[in-house]
Amino acid sequence: MAAPALFSKPEQGRPQDGRPYKLSISLRNRLNNIAARVFWLITLIPVGLVIAITVALAVRSAPILQSHSLVELFTGTVWKPFGGQFGFLPFIAGTFWVTTIGVILAVPPCLLTAFYLSEYARPITRNIMKPLLDVLAAIPSVVYGVWGMLVIVPFVQKTFMPWMSSHFGFIPLFASNQPTGFSVISGGVILAVMIIPFIIAIIYEILKTVPQDLREASLGLGATRWETITLVIFPKILPGIIAAIVLGASRALGETMAVLMVVGNVPQIPTSIFDAAYPLPALIANNYGEMMSIPLFDAALLLAAFILLLIILTFNVIATLVLQRILGRRGK
Template sequence: MDRQAIPVLTESQKMEGRKFRPSLTSRRKQDQTAGRVLFAVTLLPIALVTLITIGLAARFWPILKVYSFWDLVSGTVWKPQDGLFGFWPFISGTFWVTIVGAGLAIPPCILTALYLSEYARQSTRAIMKPLLDLLAAIPSVVYGVWGVIAIVPLVEKNIAPFFEKYLGFVPIFVSKNPTGYSILSGGIVLAVMIAPFIIAVTYEVLMTVSEGLRQASLAVGATQWQTIRSIILKQTMPGIIAAVVLGATRALGETMAVLMVVGNVPQVPRSIFDTAYPLPALIANNYGEMMSIPLYDAALLGAAFILLVIILIFNIASTLVLQRMLGKRWV
């Protein structure tokens, strides 16, 4: 019966016991203090966005004192040792690769998302979600390895000769580049990389359409496709566009995978078989020497700034649309 005897607390134990049963006032006080501390922590994301933008802009500043912004952005010659910093080959290269990648990814991705949300069985959907998560987790350098092993030779030996033979009269299909390291290779790798992302977001947008609306449409005799075209797509179009733009923004900033397959020659591309040199690749390839030539560091960090601004514009616009669509968030 020893164990059930009521213990006699010493004075210090009583004090200790009090700690676990604090008064309401002190608990309220704790709550409020924690609120203030946590509020400060919550400002971190907002501060970080501002800091990154200002930090890069400040490092970009020295070169803007020498050349005008427009001269830098529209200049086509990149010779840092001669003090020539033209960003146009890199900016246009970035857009070429992104547009080719997004163009290849968008149709199959939207169709796949539609298939998953409208046609697929529950079991297929249940498998697809974890599979998409897995694929989104594959590091970009692995996609790059795949590009070098599989896509570059494919473009070099099959795709480029085919287009040259049958579509060579179209300027953007002219192939003067003897290697497979090209915009098309970069685009294909990017398309596969952003596919899981676009499918997942589009699928989520499609799921916001109420089941009742679908059934009402089917009940009046519309086929599945008619329902998709006139009900589902009509209602979700802004969200789908935002999902696609968000996916394209990922492509815009992708570094390693593109760098490995795109050739990296600073020229303004004319065809999808030309090499390109996107902004992220420029930064990654040259960060080592950037302290050795005057203004080189300002130019490279300026490249990062330009990339950041382009991405921020697309990103904020599409995020706002998505927040509205998915109903969970708004600003």
């Protein structure tokens, strides 16, 4: 029997059906080129989408920019669509209030957990805890919202707010100006819980890029684990920690469902953590598609979306660039 030909010609067909036994080289190359082009086109879709959405939002929000000045829109505090008054400041303020509280609450437990898992935990603990944290990230946001309404809001209303106002009520930040628990603190707590697993995962990844030799250099001098963490590892990965927090914040900024369920949705500038607020995503989700007959209402909501998009894109791009530089160093 003859050895199988490595480059059999097309006419050496399979006798049964007469079709070519193997594709010619030129045909194989052409297939390869077609595949490469198709993949390239499909890869372009997400990039195109980001650009298309940004452009569409800019175009659709243009009408309100023509009749109102930017200063008026961004510093205005009155939201009366019927009267043609569109002040976005309460919504922008609400967004940053909720996000800031969420991030402040999230960062300490994130740092402690990530450092524990990476530096102290035994492999078995790590292998159990890490997937559990990832599951936390997979809980749908509406479930967090329901949990917030059932647990967090009543807790804030009945326990936390009365206690704080009786002890720290003289500080404006902790004044209780309204009786319900629907407040920026409730929104912040929910957001914190939602972004915690996300930030932990990133910090943990960054900690894994720290060479074991560096830990040993410190431990070998008689340093404890704690000294090694605070004096060597933490300063080394600080830029990465900041990037992780910014990335978490950009998630929090855009989070809609869970927040709008607990935050009260009152268009005002909060002055206390127990005030209600109305973040941008909640504004859009609650109103878009309704009362669209009001002049400029549609453009105003799309401007809100545009502002939100720009804020989050900025946060994301900065954080991603920093992280890429850090994670890219791995293995070198």
